[in-house]
Amino acid sequence: MKIKKYLIIDFDSTFIQDEVLEKLGEITLENHPQKKIILKKITSICKLGMEGKIAFQDSLNQRLKLIQANKNSLKKLIGKLKNRITPSILKNKNFFHQNSQQIFIISGGFKEVITPVVKDFQIPKNHILANTFIYDKNGNIIGIDKNNPLAYNQGKAIAVQKLKLSGKKYVLGDGYTDYEIKKLGVADYFIAFTENVKRDNVVKNADCEAKNFEEFLKFYLSS
Numbered sequence: 612m613k614i615k616k617y618l619i620i621d622f623d624s625t626f627i628q629d630e631v632l633e634k635l636g637e638i639t640l641e642n643h644p645q646k647k648i649i650l651k652k653i654t655s656i657c658k659l660g661m662e663g664k665i666a667f668q669d670s671l672n673q674r675l676k677l678i679q680a681n682k683n684s685l686k687k688l689i690g691k692l693k694n695r696i697t698p699s700i701l702k703n704k705n706f707f708h709q710n711s712q713q714i715f716i717i718s719g720g721f722k723e724v725i726t727p728v729v730k731d732f733q734i735p736k737n738h739i740l741a742n743t744f745i746y747d748k749n750g751n752i753i754g755i756d757k758n759n760p761l762a763y764n765q766g767k768a769i770a771v772q773k774l775k776l777s778g779k780k781y782v783l784g785d786g787y788t789d790y791e792i793k794k795l796g797v798a799d800y801f802i803a804f805t806e807n808v809k810r811d812n813v814v815k816n817a818d819c820e821a822k823n824f825e826e827f828l829k830f831y832l833s834s
Contacts, residue, residue, distance in 0.1 A: 619771060622716055624808045626729065629695055638687050639678050662813070667764050672754075703825070720742065742762055743755065767791060779834075783821065784801075784802075785810060785813065806824075
């Protein structure tokens with residue numbers, strides 16, 4: 612019997628070229644006098660989280676406080692991100708169409724943003740696992756759903772474990788939280804995706820480095 616293969620793919624800096632909260636910050640801080648300083652701080656916090664140097668939930672909470680976003684900002688953000696899909700992933704859209712039932716997007720990002728951006732790739736909505744925002748009565752983002760395991764350290768590994776997938780599991784991502792899925796024993800392979808950003812401490816823990824989606828496919832099809 613043929614063994615099923617599953618692709619677990621990250622969103623920020625993997626499926627798209629950017630970090631969502633950085634792009635959201637560019638929108639919400641557009642007219643802020645300290646825009647450059649705050650954006651630099653957001654980037655720095657994100658980097659520490661992606662390298663596993665600070666706890667993921669701390670990184671997320673700190674960035675959200677700095678951004679001070681509103682529900683209305685998300686529409687503009689989604690429009691921008693649709694034009695920022697990673698080139699080699701866009702080029703291989705057919706792979707996603709043909710294998711949609713075996714593909715999961717698992718992200719520390721936000722479902723409200725990811726779902727509309729990946730719509731054309733035919734990934735089922737229940738295969739998109741991510742955080743969700745909490746809003747106040749004026750539509751301001753005041754936090755995230757804390758009942759979601761993806762809001763915490765090792766959340767991606769917990770999310771994959773709950774799927775109970777029977778077959779080979781390949782994780783493709785750019786961050787330490789992606790590597791943790793394999794490290795904690797719930798995936799067979801971790802492939803460091805470096806088309807958009809390369810983090811040395813992530814690459815050294817990978818089964819292989821993929822500089823684009825074609826390089827990932829070579830590994831995926833041969834293993």
